[in-house]
Amino acid sequence: MTAQAFDPASLKYDDKGLIPAIAQDAESGEVLMMAWMNVESVTRTLETGKVTYWSRSRQAFWVKGETSGHLQTLVDFRYDCDQDCILVMVRQEGPACHTNRRSCFYTAVREGETVELMGPMA
């Protein structure tokens, strides 16, 4: 298969102009978080190598870790068969979660009850 030039506008964005982006630790394989990007976030992420989301609450670009120092450096940018979901493989500095946990997915449901899988990082 021949490589083709990638156009960020070729991805499928929802009615708010957003696409979900999953961040996975490139080394450990741990799924760290899911947030949203718009077409300009995609462009900036690829150009700068700093994973850049669109904050729906703040309605602003969100360079992950810019204020906290917990940067996500892009290792590989991937998208799915339907072109409506992104997977960024990243190198994560410190915790990805705003609760100071490594991953946002720290709660499991087992036998009908919630279980906390990890605590905040020291």
Place this chain on the structure above:
Amino acid sequence: MTAQAFDPASLKYDDKGLIPAIAQDAESGEVLMMAWMNVESVTRTLETGKVTYWSRSRQAFWVKGETSGHLQTLVDFRYDCDQDCILVMVRQEGPACHTNRRSCFYTAVREGETVELMGPMA
């Protein structure tokens, strides 16, 4: 931290009643796909152990692999800090992708060009 009874309605669903669900291979750690669930999908997934999405195109429940045989068996059900995204750890029979590839995330963007990372399974 004390375990608490889990209520599927306690998750945050969007204005269409849906929540994104990421499926990750429980053994390899590979991210396989992302699809959507509604509150009843969550309930069915937990009760049956068969990962059950809501098909937006068909507007129907979608027991993954029910017609293809490529079942996803639930290994662990997790959700994130904001309670607006699910991570299902699964045992995946065969390909997860409708293109017959193991994962839906088979396209990467490298140096501005798209690269196919894997082909269909034999």
